[in-house]
Amino acid sequence: MTENPENPENPDITHETERRARLTWSLLAEPSDAVALMARERLGSRAALELAREATPAELLAALDGQVPAEAADPGAGTPGARASRALQRWRGRLAAVDVEAVLEDADRRRIRVLIPGDEEWPSALDDLQETAPHCLWVQGPARLDRLAGERAAALVGSRASTPYGEDVASSLGAAFAGAGGTVVSGGAYGIDAAAHRGALAAQDGATLAVLAGGLDRLYPRGNTQLLERIREQHLLLSEAPMGTAPTRWRFLARNRLIAALSRAVVVVEAAWRSGALSTARLADQLSRPVGAVPGPVTSAASAGCHRLIRERGAVLVTEPAELLDLLPGGPAAGEGSFARQDELDLLSPADRRVLDAVPPRSGISPGRLADEIGFASREVGAALARLELLGLIEQEGQRVRRTRRTG
Amino acid sequence: MTENPENPENPDITHETERRARLTWSLLAEPSDAVALMARERLGSRAALELAREATPAELLAALDGQVPAEAADPGAGTPGARASRALQRWRGRLAAVDVEAVLEDADRRRIRVLIPGDEEWPSALDDLQETAPHCLWVQGPARLDRLAGERAAALVGSRASTPYGEDVASSLGAAFAGAGGTVVSGGAYGIDAAAHRGALAAQDGATLAVLAGGLDRLYPRGNTQLLERIREQHLLLSEAPMGTAPTRWRFLARNRLIAALSRAVVVVEAAWRSGALSTARLADQLSRPVGAVPGPVTSAASAGCHRLIRERGAVLVTEPAELLDLLPGGPAAGEGSFARQDELDLLSPADRRVLDAVPPRSGISPGRLADEIGFASREVGAALARLELLGLIEQEGQRVRRTRRTG
Structure with a gap:
């Protein structure tokens, strides 16, 4: 066991202490609790937890250099001191x-990993979420999250x-994408x-990851219990909320940032003019x-949000699985297909x-013969x-x- | 009657001579006859017509500085001299x-204007067509072409x-656009x-212009005779082909350039992956x-060409009449609506x-109160x-x- 020279503690023990501190934060604070996130980012999970346990509002205020953001669920009101006091409460x-x-x-008994x-x-x-990264994740299922959320997750x-x-489109896109090795x-x-x-479940060798807004002990919505159980048996369920957490509107919105971050591309299949799926896209x-x-x-209101994304937000229009693959790293960017070459030719x-x-x-030609062919001077x-x-x-x-080869 | 000081001829007579020369060219040459177009552009309609009547192939070749393009319907083959000879033939x-x-x-009797x-x-x-502008136009109907093909033609x-x-989409877009004063x-x-x-015919005060590939005496396709007759009675029919001309594949393609040029925007409502409508878009x-x-x-092959245009050619996705109006001069460019402002805000x-x-x-606030509100240092x-x-x-x-005002 090696010792970290800058940290005299046993690194394994340190990591497990960190796990308990982050787990505790996930029990104390909503994903949208901006004060908790700021305290964690500035002070570290463990030091922030010490303050949560023992600090006065003035001490918390001082530790955060007087900057106590309004948290999303409790916006705006009051002085920084009042907000620090409410956060501690x-x-x-x-x-x-x-x-x-x-x-x-409990998690261990349910085979849930933290x-x-x-x-x-x-x-x-x-890591791309930076200061809004979750305190910890709760996952359940046989798959490994780091592999599912790799280069081919959409x-x-x-x-x-x-x-x-x-x-129909969602399930056929899902089946084809999973069948091609995607998550x-x-x-x-x-x-x-x-x-x-x-x-995805129907595809041979497909993989799928369900990101839930509530705790993994409460499969929601009820009508999808069987589906979620199948995902749990064969692939992976994930949440940043501890067990016992009910899904709420705020938690759904916070959950959407995890769906976006865990994927290399996001495709909205059907969405009304205002839809939670548009927040995931944003x-x-x-x-x-x-x-x-x-x-x-x-004529379908259910597609109005998709059209809005394409028209106003520069979303790429997707009609088939190959075009979904093209969105992933290494795929050709839309507009670089043969039509784009055609555009270049049009500029001549x-x-x-x-x-x-x-x-x-295929064959070659001499410049002289070319000149004759088209009646141009050499x-x-x-x-x-x-x-x-x-x-x-x-x-x-x-x-x-x-x-x-480009024009052949 | 004033005389053009640079042209001693009577200008009215000159213009009528030009009309007869251009009309003659429309009788002699297909719209795609590149040699005829080049001769007209370089020499003028009347001088080119002199050559058409009397020149030897060598004289035509010399008049065109040795450059005789292959015309679209007779591509590639032969020397410039051979092509000059075939053009004269x-x-x-x-x-x-x-x-x-x-x-x-005959045109006068049919109330067709040249x-x-x-x-x-x-x-x-x-004029935007430059060297491929038609020799002349044949129009029939009570409307004035210069007015129909103005700022609000799509x-x-x-x-x-x-x-x-x-x-359904085409007729409701057409009705709404014409109803808003468009052609x-x-x-x-x-x-x-x-x-x-x-x-467009169904709209109050609507206007519509049908651009035909064949002569105006041959309403084509037959099944649309009644529709075309209504357009002729109330609005305008147009062709660059003289009477007696049958519509052929080449003439349809050539006709598409007139549709594009006479409009300030082109919207493809439904088109398969390969479709003549895509050529109009191009x-x-x-x-x-x-x-x-x-x-x-x-899932509809009939929309594949539209999706291709949006995905690969940067066509603007259009879902409703207001978005068609937005394409016209003076309309906001797509992507400059409220969502674009939203994008800017997202960059903060x-x-x-x-x-x-x-x-x-709506009201103002002092910086001090702002600082208190959100718990930031002043x-x-x-x-x-x-x-x-x-x-x-x-x-x-x-x-x-x-x-x-931008954010209020």
């Missing part, structure tokens, strides 16, 4: 009831109030989420994850275009060939002109 | 049968093999074109006309965002306000901070 009210060891035993940064299974993608999300069209990340909700998970965009959206009939002057068109697709052909070569559209070798 | 074969006065009388550049009714938008085009969904330009074909024209893009496309179910740091959010929507609030003011999101006047 919130935390202490819960702290009295916390029994960390009992929670860990993950924190530094664990092998902790997905590095979550979120398929959408409305609970879905149409048969949207569900379908979604929120386990009715409608599009459920259809996407089902598609969060993904903030995290520089590509956002795709599936179009539908303009008519004369250059005529010269290029006269170069046969000096004009020479100038056009020079421009086309600069653009990488043709190559000249001695007295032969050939198309490059 | 083509023109002379038809020239023998041309009786310009008889054609003009328009050339310089006529009041000639639409200036066609093409609604699409597949002949349309679905009821596409036809629906389309090609009079079955399917989307017909639905768009019908929508031509519009080349003419810097905005291109829109209406999405549909990804969380601290700046929090400061902005704390500025009340110097932090001051710095954030300076940045927000730079971005034009707030304005400060003395001790009052207010939102600007």
Whole structure:
């Protein structure tokens, strides 16, 4: 066992102390508790916890350099001192009831793992959340989270109030993407989420990850219990909320940031003009994850949010599994297909275009013969060939002109 | 009658001579006859016509500086000399049968007007076609072409093999656009074109222009005769082909450039992966006309071309009449709506965002009170306000901070 020279404590013990401190924070504070997140980021989980236990409001205020943000669920009101005081009240009210060891035993009995940064299974993608990263994660299932949330994880999300069209698309996209080795990340909700998970479950070798807003002991919504149990048996359930936590509106919104962060791309399959799925898309965009959206009939209100994303937010229009794959790292960016090349050709002057068109697709041709073919003077052909070569559209070798692979 | 000092001829007589020369060219040459277009552009209609009547191939070659392009319907083959010779053969074969006065009388009897550049009714938008501008136009109907093809002309085009969904969208877009004072330009074909024209005809005060590929004496397709007759009675039919011309594949493609040029925006309502409507979109893009496309179910092959345009060609997704109007000159560009402002706000740091959010929507607030409200130090609030003011999101006047109109 090696000792960290800068930290005389046993590193394993330190890591387990950190796990207990973060777990405690997840029991004390909502994911949206901005004061808790700020205290953790500035002071570290353990030092922040000491303050939560023992500090006066003035001490907490001082430790945070006088900056106590309004937390999302309790916005705006009061002075920083008053907010520090309310934060301590919130935390202490819960702290009295916390029994960390009992929670860990309960989790162990249910085969729920509590993950924190530094664990092998902790997905590095979550680091992108920076100061809003979760205190810890609760995961349950045979799969390893760091592998599921790798390079080939994509979120398929959408409305609970879905149409048969949207569900069909979600499940066939989910099946094809999982079948191609991808992980379908979604929120386990009715409608599009459920259809996407089902598609992934149906695929050979598919993987899927359900990110829940409440505790893993409360599979929600009830009507999806069987589906979520299958995901738990075969793949993975995840939540940042401890057991016993009921899903609430705030927790759903906070959950969406995890779906976005754990995925390399987010595709909205069906969403109304205002929909929680649009918040997932916005969060993904903030995290520089590509956002795709599936179009539908303009007469269907259930697709209005998708159209809005494409029209106003620059989301990539997705019609089929290959286009979902294209969104992932290493896939060609949309607009770089053969049509984009076509656009480049369209930018050529008519004369250059005529010269290029006269170069046969496979064999070569001499500049002199080219000039004859199209009735241009040789000096004009020479100038056009020079421009086309600069653009990488043709190559000249001695007295032969050939198309490059880009135009062949 | 004033005389043009640089041209001793009577200008009216000159203009009528030009009309006869251009009319003759429209009788001699296909719209895609690149040699005819080049001769007209380089030499003028009348001088080119002299050559067509009397020149040897060598003289034509010399007049064109040795550059005789391959024309689209007769691509590539042969030397410039051979091409000059074939062009003369083509023109002379038809020239023998041309009786310009008889054609003009026939047009007059049918109340068909022959328009050339310089006529009041000639639409200036066609000048954007440059060397591929038509020799002349044949128009029939009570409307004035220059007015129909003004700032508020938009093409609604699409597949002949349309679905009821596409036809519904085309006719409701057409009706709403025409009802708002727009001209629906389309090609009079079955399917989307017909639905768009019908929508415009149904609108109060609507206008519509059908651009045909064949002569105006041959309303095509036959099944749309009644529709085209209604357009002719109430609005305008147009063709660049003289009477007696049958519509052919080449003429349809050439016709599409007129639809694009006569419109300030082109919206493809429904189109398969390969569709003539995509060529209209491409031509519009080349003419810097905005291109829109209406999405549909990804399961509908009839929408695949529209999705392709949005995904790969940067076409603007259009779901409703207001979004069609937005494409026209003076309309807001897509992506400049409230969501784009939202994007800008998203780029703010969380601290700046929090400061902005704390500025009340209508009334002002003092920086000191702001600092208290959100628990920031006054110097932090001051710095954030300076940045927000730079971005034009707030304005400060003395001790009052207010939102600007952009964020209010």
